[in-house]
Amino acid sequence: MNARPKMKRPTTDKYRERDSIPLTDLTLNGLIIMFCLFVLTSIMAKLEEKKNADIKVQAEFMITLAWEDHSEDDVDIWLEDPLGNVLWFRNKEIPMAHIDRDDLGKINDTITLANGETVKYEHNQEIVTIRGFISGEWTLNIHMYRKRDKEPISAEIKIEKLNPSVKTLFYKKLLLSRQWEEVTVTRFIMDSGGNISAWNTLSKKLIKSSGLWETER
Numbered sequence: 140m141n142a143r144p145k146m147k148r149p150t151t152d153k154y155r156e157r158d159s160i161p162l163t164d165l166t167l168n169g170l171i172i173m174f175c176l177f178v179l180t181s182i183m184a185k186l187e188e189k190k191n192a193d194i195k196v197q198a199e200f201m202i203t204l205a206w207e208d209h210s211e212d213d214v215d216i217w218l219e220d221p222l223g224n225v226l227w228f229r230n231k232e233i234p235m236a237h238i239d240r241d242d243l244g245k246i247n248d249t250i251t252l253a254n255g256e257t258v259k260y261e262h263n264q265e266i267v268t269i270r271g272f273i274s275g276e277w278t279l280n281i282h283m284y285r286k287r288d289k290e291p292i293s294a295e296i297k298i299e300k301l302n303p304s305v306k307t308l309f310y311k312k313l314l315l316s317r318q319w320e321e322v323t324v325t326r327f328i329m330d331s332g333g334n335i336s337a338w339n340t341l342s343k344k345l346i347k348s349s350g351l352w353e354t355e356r
Contacts, residue, residue, distance in 0.1 A: 198301055199333055200269040200308075204281060206294040206315075208262055211287035214294060214315065215241075216267050217345045221275025221329070225345055226267065228284075235271040240264065272333040278343050279324045286318035296324055300333075308335060321346055 204216050216238070218226040224233035231238040242265045281296060291314050298309040309325055321344060328337040 198268040198270050199272065201299045201301055202267040202269070202279065202296065203299070204265040204294060204296045206263045207292050210263055210292050212263075212283065212292055212315070213242075213285035213287075214263070214265065214292075215282045215284050216265050216296075217280040217282055217321075218267060219278040219280075219343075219345055221273050221277060227345075227351070229351070235273055236267060236269045238265070238267050240266040272329060272331055274329055274331045276326055276328055278326045278345065280343070280345050281313070281315075281322050281324055282346060283315045283318055283320040286315075286320075291316035298325075300335075309338065 202216060202218070204214060206212065206214050215228055216226070218233075218236055220226075220233060220235060222234070226233045226236050226238060228238065228241050231241065242263050279296075279298070281294065293312060294315055295310070295312045297307055297311075300306045300308050309327075311324060313322060313324070315322070323340055323342045326339050326341060326343065327335050329335050
């Protein structure tokens with residue numbers, strides 16, 4: 140009787156090769172998923188960046204206060220919105236308005252550039268922008284914070300509507316003669332569409348209500 144032939148057992152290397160196939164597939168699938176997630180995250184980030192780039196804060200009105208060139212006097216804009224928020228040099232941003240330039244007079248007319256060079260800007264000019272519409276009464280004051288010149292100085296202030304084209308809505312000249320002088324330039328009513336009406340100059344003090352006193356600085 141013939142002996143039954145013996146079956147050859149697969150070598151250990153073949154077992155390892157067969158067992159490693161599922162592990163390799165799992166690893167590859169994991170890498171593919173991670174790559175897809177990375178690509179998706181990059182796309183979402185670019186879309187969000189583009190979305191943020193498309194959202195632009197638009198200035199609707201610009202208030203410009205100018206006084207005599209070379210003057211050492213420090214004159215400030217004060218602006219109160221209908222919600223009672225007051226814009227001034229220590230509170231340079233309120234919900235719909237911002238001080239773009241706070242001019243201290245001749246004291247900050249020299250600007251030092253990154254390369255060390257200095258440039259002189261000898262025009263005294265303070266600028267405020269209103270970037271949206273809040274319906275109700277707005278109050279615009281100017282304040283002689285520091286009177287360094289001996290003589291009175293002439294100042295002029297204007298309000299411009301910027302959109303759809305630049306249009307001057309208000310312009311006034313004033314003479315400022317003493318330190319801490321506060322003048323209500325104008326009060327006006329704004330509606331929800333940005334239309335302005337009911338101009339008046341009834342005095343309204345803003346400084347003491349904001350906690351600034353003459354003895355400071």
